[in-house]
Amino acid sequence: MAHRPARPERRWHRGLLAVGLIVVLGLIAVLGTRLVAQRGDTAFPTSTPWGPECSVWTGEESVRLERDQARRATTAAAVTTQGDAAPVEAPDVEDIPDEVMEVLENGPEDDAGPSLTCRSVKDRDLAVEPDLEPSGLTPRAQRLKDGVEEHFSEPSLGGYVPGGYNTGHGEGSAHYDGRALDIFYRPVNEGNRREGWIMAHWLIAHAPDYDIDVIIFDDRIWSTYYPSLGWRDYDADPDNEILRHLDHVHVDVQRGRDASEER
Incomplete structure (x- = not known):
């Protein structure tokens, strides 16, 4: 069978597409290391769908x-800020740039955070956990609680009760499923904001280890629903510091899927 020669316009289109692809890849290479979100005069990190999973804005x-x-x-930063009270030893961070450790320990200039984000996605193999531990938490949430208590000295924890909640939280709250913890930093002041961000950064860095789904703190939200967007604005009643999560870090674990959802 004879093959027709390629039309000149097709070769032109292919050449144009190749040039466009090169330009796009070049922009990705340049922007990939500089991508930050802006709120007023404050920049904070986002991540990208490619490359290393985490990003720190220095x-x-x-x-x-x-x-x-x-x-x-994030573990080393938590150990440093806890001092002698830290229940674990600081891991080796010789391969971490000094400016990264500085911002994780002390926060960005003129602010408390956020400085770090990581992208994480939902684990589609997780099953729903219908039975609660004696604490009122699901086994996944209990494992998260145990991990927080292992790495932080006497954290102020709440958001769960034996038998579980059936009121007192917003509609659809993960607290009703026993999937959520609240880690309190009261009163609301700059020192407690800094400690809250150290916790939030530790949680986001360890999100896959504990199947974490959502973190909310200090008018910010991170979730596996938008894994590359990093910390986003969290809209709540501006006069309510509890709903704005100014006095506590909220963290919930993934729900999982039941058999009917796997079809």
Whole structure:
């Protein structure tokens, strides 16, 4: 069978597409290390669907970290800020840039956070956990609680009761399923904001380890629903510091899927 020669306009289209692809890839390479979100005069990190999972905004640049680096960096920051009360030893962070550790420990200039984000997605293999532990938490949420208590000295925890909640939270709240913890930092002041962000950063770095789904703190929300957007604005009653999550870090674990949803 004879093959027709390619039309000149087709070759032209292919050449144009190739050039366009090169330009797009070049922009990705440039922007991938500089991607930050802006709120007023404050920049905070976002992540991208490619490359290392985590990103720290130092105030000058976005530094990408592998997941293990983020785990170690946020744990080391938590140990440093807890001092002698820290229940664990600081991991080795020699491979973490000094400017990253500085911002994780002390916060960005003129603010408390956020400085770090990581992308995480839902685990589609998780099953719903209908039975609660004696604490009123699902087994996944109980494992998260145990992890927080293992790494932080005497955290102020709430948001769960034996037998579970059936009132007192917003509609559809994960607290009703026993899937959520509240970690309190009261009163609302700059020192407690800094401690809250250290906790929030530790949680986001360890999100896959504990099947974390959503974190809310200080007018910000992170979730697996939008894994590359990082910290986003959280809209709540501006006069209610509890609904704005100014006095506590809210964290919930993934619900999982039941058999009917797997079809």
